[in-house]
Amino acid sequence: xxxxxxxxxxxxxxxxxxxxxxxxxxxxxxxxxxxxxxxxxxxxxxxxxxxxxxxxxxxxxxxxxxxxxxxxxxxxxxxxxxxxxxxxxxxxxxxxxxxxxxxxxxxxxxxxxxxxxxxxxxxxxxxxxxxxxxxxxxxxxxxxxxxxxxxxxxxxxxxxxxxxxxxxxxxxxxxxxxxxxxxxxxxxxxxxxxxxxxxxxxxxxxxxxxxxxxxxxxxxxxxxxxxxxxxxxxxxxxxxxxxxxxxxxxxxxxxxxxxxxxxxxxxxxxxxxxxxxxxxxxxxxxxxxxxxxxxxxxxxxxxxxxxxxxxxxxxxxxxxxxxxxxxxxxxxxxxxxxxxxxxxxxxxxxxxxxxxxxxxxxxxxxxxxxxxxxxxxxxxxxxxxxxxx
Numbered sequence: 001x002x003x004x005x006x007x008x009x010x011x012x013x014x015x016x017x018x019x020x021x022x023x024x025x026x027x028x029x030x031x032x033x034x035x036x037x038x039x040x041x042x043x044x045x046x047x048x049x050x051x052x053x054x055x056x057x058x059x060x061x062x063x064x065x066x067x068x069x070x071x072x073x074x075x076x077x078x079x080x081x082x083x084x085x086x087x088x089x090x091x092x093x094x095x096x097x098x099x100x101x102x103x104x105x106x107x108x109x110x111x112x113x114x115x116x117x118x119x120x121x122x123x124x125x126x127x128x129x130x131x132x133x134x135x136x137x138x139x140x141x142x143x144x145x146x147x148x149x150x151x152x153x154x155x156x157x158x159x160x161x162x163x164x165x166x167x168x169x170x171x172x173x174x175x176x177x178x179x180x181x182x183x184x185x186x187x188x189x190x191x192x193x194x195x196x197x198x199x200x201x202x203x204x205x206x207x208x209x210x211x212x213x214x215x216x217x218x219x220x221x222x223x224x225x226x227x228x229x230x231x232x233x234x235x236x237x238x239x240x241x242x243x244x245x246x247x248x249x250x251x252x253x254x255x256x257x258x259x260x261x262x263x264x265x266x267x268x269x270x271x272x273x274x275x276x277x278x279x280x281x282x283x284x285x286x287x288x289x290x291x292x293x294x295x296x297x298x299x300x301x302x303x304x305x306x307x308x309x310x311x312x313x314x315x316x317x318x319x320x321x322x323x324x325x326x327x328x329x330x331x332x333x334x335x336x337x338x339x340x341x342x343x344x345x346x347x348x349x350x351x352x353x354x355x356x357x358x359x360x361x362x363x364x365x366x367x368x369x370x371x372x373x374x375x376x377x378x379x380x381x382x383x384x385x386x387x388x389x
Contacts, residue, residue: 007073008038008194009059009162014068016054028054030218031068036162039192041185043209045199047241051218052198056164059196060089072161072194085162090155092167094147096139102126103135106154125153129183144171149180156187163193169204181208202242206230214238231356236365239288239358245320247288248332251362254285264359267327270305275354276370284362291320291335293356297349304349307332312342323348 016029029051036042044052057063059070061082070077077085088109096105103122110118126132131149139147148171155163168184169177185208188195199205205212206226214221214229214237222234233239239247252266257273262280264272264287272287297304307323310331319336334350342348359368 007035007071008040009036009196010034010069010071011055011059012069012071014055014058014070015066016051016058016063017066027218029058029065032215032218032220034213034220034223036194036196038194040210041188041195041197041208043197043199043205043212044215045202045205045212045242046215047200050215052200052215053166055215056089056166056196056198059085059162060087060164061085086160087162087164088155088158088160089164090148090152090166090168092148092170094139094151096147096150096154098139100138101135102131102137102139102142102150105139105150106157109154109158121157122153125157128187129153129156129180145173145176148172149176152180152184156191156193159191159193161194163188163195165195165197165199167199167201168197170199170201184208202244206242212242214241216241232367233288233358234367236286236288236360239360239367243290245291245333245335247290247358248294248330249360250287250289250325250328250330250332252285252287253282253362254280254359255282256280266325269326270328272305272352272357274357274359274370280359280368280370285368286360286362286365288358288360289352289356291333293353294332294334295351295353296321296334296336296340297351299347299349301349304351307348307350309342309344309346309348311344312340314338314341321348323350 011032011034013031013033014029015031018026018028044055046052054063058065061080065078097108100108103119106122106126107118110121123135126135129149129152131146131153134142134146148168152168169180172180197205197208209226211223211225212229213223216237222229222238229238229242233242236249240249250266252264255263255265257263261273261275264274266272299306307325310322310324313320316338318338319340321334321336321342323332323334325332359370360366361368
């Protein structure tokens with residue numbers, strides 16, 4: 001098996017700038033560096049317009065880079081036409097041939113390269129993706145989800161050096177998406193294809209990818225495993241973008257203490273004591289905490305911050321509580337147990353999990369490192385952080 005530490009695909013200071021007459025240049029991709037190991041599935045995640053699809057198109061040879069290099073192993077792809085790159089793409093817009101049957105569409109590339117057993121290989125991949133019943137039909141008679149599955153099969157069947165997946169599950173319904181995602185993950189592991197998955201769907205990236213590269217405004221924001229990106233976001237953008245429901249982000253001011261703790265001042269009425277957050281100095285910061293890391297306690301409990309229920313949403317498996325903090329503009333969202341209940345206007349008390357509380361620089365948005373236990377690494381505590389109001 002290939003060693004994933006070896007570079008399967010390398011993007012070296014890759015850049016794409018669009019120039020339009022009479023307008024300022026648009027930097028779509030701003031000189032990114034990224035190595036995808038052999039056999040690795042990397043999720044390129046970001047909002048619309050962040051540069052991820054432009055990056056995919058440059059790898060595929062559909063866009064020429066303005067600068068930098070693209071390599072598979074030691075071989076540079078820059079300047080090579082798409083058919084010489086040994087790269088397969090499953091496009092979001094399908095790109096199927098209307099006159100051909102599904103089987104002919106899947107086997108088309110293999111037959112063009114005069115590969116043996118094209119039909120048998122096409123039928124095998126179709127069976128694994130659950131579309132064998134469609135092999136004799138033409139694209140015009142397929143649903144959007146079925147067309148996307150055929151596009152995916154056509155890319156997988158090629159046995160490429162690099163497989164590029166452009167929003168491969170976006171047109172599938174919920175049941176199809178779940179089953180296809182599981183099959184795609186299994187197929188990728190079995191085949192060992194070096195794969196780049198381009199998506200705006202964080203669930204898709206978190207569940208499928210070995211590592212995730214988060215992009216925004218043409219730049220990489222963070223590259224890491226799903227756990228690293230989710231649990232240790234590098235900056236405010238990653239913290240806000242990754243996670244559903246979104247992380248609560250509350251701006252305030254950090255005030256150092258003298259007892260091995262600092263106080264996060266969210267308003268005149270809300271002060272969060274952070275044990276171990278020393279050495280950072282007084283500065284504007286943003287406190288981040290995910291909805292599942294806030295605990296609801298009785299409002300009269302000593303040290304709890306008082307809040308007022310704005311709305312409660314029972315979502316069967318869990319509940320979603322939105323509360324108002326005194327003097328704090330942002331509403332706080334909390335994930336609750338499924339049998340919890342509250343009504344608008346109810347008073348509740350809150351405590352934060354200190355091991356899961358994040359601090360971000362108030363100016364740059366970069367993550368600030370701190371330990372909730374003096375001298376020790378962050379870990380899940382047995383008791384919650386002290387929150388006072």
